[in-house]
Structure formats: structure tokens, C-alpha cells
Amino acid sequence: MTNEALQTTIESWFPDPEFSQPQFSEEGSQFLNVSVEADQLHELMQLLKHNPDTHFDYLFCLTGVDYGKELGVVYHLESTIHRHILVVKVQTKDRENPIFDSVQDLWATANFHEREVHDFFGIKFRNHPNMKRLFLSEDWEGFPLRKDYEDEINMVVK
Amino acid sequence: METATLNNTSPKSNFKSEEYFINMGPQHPATHGVLRLLLTIDGEIIKKVEPDLGYIHRSIEKMCEKDSYQQIVHLTDRMDYLSSHINNEAVCLAVENALELEVPERVQVIRTILGELTRLSSHMLWWGVMGMDVGALTTYFYGFRDREMINDIFEETCGARLTMNYNIPGGLMHDIHPNFVKRVKEFIAHFKTKLPEYDRLLTGNVIFQKRTKGVGILSKEDAINFGASGPVARASGYSCDVRKYHPYSALDKVNFKEALDTAGDSFARYTVRIREMWESLSIIEQLIDNIPEGEHKVATNAVIKLPKGDFYQKVETARGELGVYIISTGTKNPHRVKFRSPGLSNLSLLNHIAVGGKIGDLVATMATIDIVVPDIDR
Numbered sequence: 001m002t003n004e005a006l007q008t009t010i011e012s013w014f015p016d017p018e019f020s021q022p023q024f025s026e027e028g029s030q031f032l033n034v035s036v037e038a039d040q041l042h043e044l045m046q047l048l049k050h051n052p053d054t055h056f057d058y059l060f061c062l063t064g065v066d067y068g069k070e071l072g073v074v075y076h077l078e079s080t081i082h083r084h085i086l087v088v089k090v091q092t093k094d095r096e097n098p099i100f101d102s103v104q105d106l107w108a109t110a111n112f113h114e115r116e117v118h119d120f121f122g123i124k125f126r127n128h129p130n131m132k133r134l135f136l137s138e139d140w141e142g143f144p145l146r147k148d149y150e151d152e153i154n155m156v157v158k
Numbered sequence: 159m160e161t162a163t164l165n166n167t168s169p170k171s172n173f174k175s176e177e178y179f180i181n182m183g184p185q186h187p188a189t190h191g192v193l194r195l196l197l198t199i200d201g202e203i204i205k206k207v208e209p210d211l212g213y214i215h216r217s218i219e220k221m222c223e224k225d226s227y228q229q230i231v232h233l234t235d236r237m238d239y240l241s242s243h244i245n246n247e248a249v250c251l252a253v254e255n256a257l258e259l260e261v262p263e264r265v266q267v268i269r270t271i272l273g274e275l276t277r278l279s280s281h282m283l284w285w286g287v288m289g290m291d292v293g294a295l296t297t298y299f300y301g302f303r304d305r306e307m308i309n310d311i312f313e314e315t316c317g318a319r320l321t322m323n324y325n326i327p328g329g330l331m332h333d334i335h336p337n338f339v340k341r342v343k344e345f346i347a348h349f350k351t352k353l354p355e356y357d358r359l360l361t362g363n364v365i366f367q368k369r370t371k372g373v374g375i376l377s378k379e380d381a382i383n384f385g386a387s388g389p390v391a392r393a394s395g396y397s398c399d400v401r402k403y404h405p406y407s408a409l410d411k412v413n414f415k416e417a418l419d420t421a422g423d424s425f426a427r428y429t430v431r432i433r434e435m436w437e438s439l440s441i442i443e444q445l446i447d448n449i450p451e452g453e454h455k456v457a458t459n460a461v462i463k464l465p466k467g468d469f470y471q472k473v474e475t476a477r478g479e480l481g482v483y484i485i486s487t488g489t490k491n492p493h494r495v496k497f498r499s500p501g502l503s504n505l506s507l508l509n510h511i512a513v514g515g516k517i518g519d520l521v522a523t524m525a526t527i528d529i530v531v532p533d534i535d536r
Binding site: 027028029030031033057058059060061063065066074076080083087107108109111112113116120134135136137144145156 | 465
């Protein structure tokens with residue numbers, strides 16, 4: 001499916017203009033990007049995976065990002081049948097208690113990757129069965145990949 | 159009965175009386191590095207495998223945020239050190255694509271030849287260690303003997319035998335050695351007589367087959383669900399070779415077959431890698447006589463600034479799909495770099511395929527997943 005067709009299909013899932021719409025962008029990226037509100041994330045992901053036209057069954061990359069003010073997660077999805085690629089982005093301004101829905105019920109690979117994001121960005125994933133740090137020890141203070149993380153011994157400054 | 163060694167990191171809740179818990183690693187030889195597996199077992203039957211990671215995490219992704227794009231290349235061969243050239247290539251391709259830089263054809267061909275040599279060298283080491291893990295020590299010496307020839311070629315090309323650092327954004331650090339073509343041809347002729355020996359020594363061995371056939375079965379659906387890639391996924395019938403679907407460098411100019419199997423067991427993962435070695439030899443043979451003349455690099459600015467945006471580059475390392483995801487804000491440092499390592503996804507399915515098996519089979523299964531721990535602990 002082409003990027004235009006993908007966009008049309010996804011837009012048709014959000015017919016009610018009163019609710020927030022997913023934002024599409026191809027600027028500065030080789031893939032089609034969709035930005036979605038946190039409360040719509042899981043619903044959209046479920047449709048993306050199970051709809052036969054999109055059939056995104058392969059989550060090949062799950063990235064946590066600190067944009068400075070916002071914290072976000074980027075999902076790279078591929079369909080093993082149609083071989084098209086889509087990037088889903090979600091953001092939150094809440095740096096104290098950032099939380100998104102877990103997608104590990106849809107893609108088992110998200111289990112470890114969400115734990116990695118939790119480990120380094122402090123983002124929590126709702127309904128994750130084992131939401132603890134993946135690499136660092138449990139008593140580690142702070143989240144190292146955040147932009148405001150400081151560690152003077154290792155010369156990590158803001 | 160609870161053992162006395164339980165501590166805070168152990169899964170001590172929900173223990174039944176006959177189940178107990180042991181550590182495999184971090185110094186266990188079969189874990190190929192500092193990987194600790196927390197095994198819950200009932201007798202010899204595995205009930206649960208939980209990897210404990212991070213013993214050698216170096217936070218490469220954080221270091222990248224402070225480095226220039228040329229410097230990032232040097233960090234990547236410390237991830238999956240057996241695919242160092244391919245890792246370097248991935249970052250260089252991502253930067254070149256972002257800059258819309260066309261590298262000379264000569265560079266593309268040399269990169270692909272070295273990439274396939276890297277794959278061969280990695281698979282040889284894997285084959286040697288795989289045999290050793292199931293008790294056939296001779297394979298280890300065979301594998302290392304033949305790998306030595308590739309390492310010598312690498313050494314002559316760029317001075318390093320393992321962490322190559324031969325790629326730079328825009329091409330190659332310097333041109334190939336005059337002996338390169340001759341020595342690669344010598345190696346191909348040599349290895350073509352040795353690879354059938356591998357089959358005679360290990361593949362056909364009855365004990366080896368009994369240890370691997372029907373063990374650690376991974377279905378195609380699970381391979382996709384767990385994000386598996388590389389030989390692990392292809393042995394389960396999931397066609398995912400990045401070299402076929404998203405060809406890079408000179409890979410669109412060569413003919414090769416993607417090694418696929420449908421059994422999904424340890425033996426299928428083994429044979430897929432053996433067949434990949436034949437395909438890699440064929441790719442090198444198609445290119446080695448036709449290295450185009452020309453420059454070995456194009457000039458880039460001393461300070462590389464990527465345009466604002468997201469850049470993603472996939473490559474096929476010896477272990478599977480490596481993704482380099484760069485978020486740039488238009489400055490000389492990336493805002494965020496993510497390495498999608500094949501190892502972490504492939505490791506995450508270990509629990510799924512090892513449960514119900516025996517501890518001895520876990521060792522064989524881990525060997526066929528072919529884990530390199532620095533690739534997981536980036």
C-alpha cells in the first residue's frame with residue numbers, strides 16, 4: 001500500500017472530527033509518520049495490526065525520545081505481507097509521571113523494548129506485565145538518556 | 159524447598175515446592191559473554207528463563223549524542239563486534255542518505271565484499287562455538303583456522319582484525335591493499351574445499367542431529383511477533399533478508415538466494431547459516447573481479463551537519479536486522495541515536511522456545527540463536 005493509501009485508510013478510522021485526529025507527515029523522513037494522542041495509541045495500534053489492509057505485524061524498532069520538553073516513543077512498524085512501513089509517534093508533556101499504554105499484548109517484542117525505554121527515560125507502560133528496569137540495577141537513580149540527566153563523575157552534563 | 163542463595167534479584171515468589179532456581183552465567187561459557195540467565199527449573203525441565211542484562215552496558219546511545227557523526231562510526235563496531243564492518247556501514251549509509259551523498263561505485267562494491275567476508279567470519283566463529291557447545295571440540299579449531307585467513311585480509315586492508323573502522327561517511331578510510339583481490343580469491347578457493355568438511359564433521363553427525371533436531375522450535379508467527387530477524391527468523395520460514403528487501407551498497411547488483419527453512423528448530427537455524435556461507439561466497443565471487451576503478455571516497459565537510467529530520471537505515475548483519483535511527487535537529491551532533499540491535503529481539507524469544515526443554519538443550523538452543531552480548535548491552 002502506498003503512503004497516500006495508508007493515510008486515507010487510517011483517516012477513515014477517525015471519522016468524528018470532534019475528537020483529535022492523527023497527524024500525518026512525510027517531512028524529513030523516508031517513511032510516513034503518524035502522530036497520535038496518548039489515549040488513542042492502543043486503539044490505533046490494534047487496528048494497524050489486525051486490519052487486513054494494513055496488517056502491521058512486525059514491530060522492528062521501538063525508541064524512547066527526549067525532545068527537550070516532551071518525552072515520546074517512536075514505533076517503527078512493518079507489514080510482513082504488504083511490506084509497507086509506518087512510523088507511529090506519541091508524546092507527553094508530563095515529565096514527572098509519563099505513561100503510555102503498553103503494546104506488548106500486540107507485539108511480544110515490545111516487552112523488552114518497553115522495559116529498555118522505561119529504564120532510560122522513566123516512561124511507564126500501562127498493562128505491562130513486568131515493568132522494571134532492563135539493563136540498570138533497580139536502585140539506580142534517574143534516567144540516563146533524558147536530556148536533563150546529570151552525572152558529574154562521568155562528565156555527563158545537561 | 160527454597161535454596162539459601164536467594165537474594166533480591168531472584169524470582170522467589172510463586173515457588174512450588176519442587177521448583178528451584180539457578181543462575182546460568184554471567185560467567186557460564188555457554189552464554190558467550192557476560193549474560194546471566196535466571197532459570198527456574200523442575201528437575202532438569204526448564205520452567206522459565208529470565209535474562210538479566212546490563213553487565214557490560216556502555217551507554218553507546220548516550221555517548222553518540224555528544225559525538226560528531228564521524229566519531230559515532232567508531233563506537234558501533236563495539237556493539238556486535240563480529241559484524242563490525244556492517245555496523246560501521248549502517249551508520250555511514252544513514253549519514254550519506256541524510257546528506258544525499260552519492261558514494262562511488264568502487265566504494266559500494268568494496269563495502270559489500272567486506273560485509274560478506276565479515277558475515278563469513280562471524281558464521282565461522284559461530285559454527286566453531288556451536289560445535290563446542292554441544293561437545294564437539296574439533297569444530298572450534300576448524301572454524302578459527304579458516305577465520306584466520308579473513309582476519310589477515312582485514313588486517314592488511316585496514317590494520318585491524320576485528321574492530322575495523324574502515325568505513326567513513328563518504329566512502330572508505332583509504333584504498334584497498336594491492337594484494338586484496340588476490341588474497342580474497344585465495345581464500346574463496348581455500349574455503350570452498352573446507353566448507354564441505356564442515357558438513358562432514360558436524361552436520362551429518364548423528365549425535366549432533368539428535369541434540370538439535372526438534373529442539374527449540376520457533377513458529378513463523380512467533381518469529382514475527384517477537385521481532386526476530388536474521389537466520390533465526392529465516393529458519394522459521396519468515397523471509398526477512400534486508401539484503402533482498404532493502405538492498406544497500408552493491409547488493410542490488412548481485413544474485414543470491416535467501417536461505418530459508420520451515421522447521422524452525424535448532425537444526426534449521428544451523429543449516430540456514432551454513433547455506434548463508436555458500437551464498438556469501440557466491441556474492442563475493444560475483445564482485446571480486448569487477449571492482450570498478452575510481453575514488454575510494456567523496457569529500458565531506460570536516461564538520462558534518464545533518465538536515466533536520468529522522469533517518470532510518472536497515473542493514474543485515476550476521477545476526478539479523480540492525481537499524482540505525484538518527485533524529486537530527488540540524489546541528490553537528492545527533493539529538494538521539496537508537497540502534498535497533500538484532501540480539502535483543504532474538505534473545506527475547508529465548509524464554510518462549512526454551513520452556514519445557516532441558517538445561518542441556520538450552521545451551522544448544524542459545525548457540526543457534528547466536529548471541530553477542532555487547533550487541534544487546536549497547
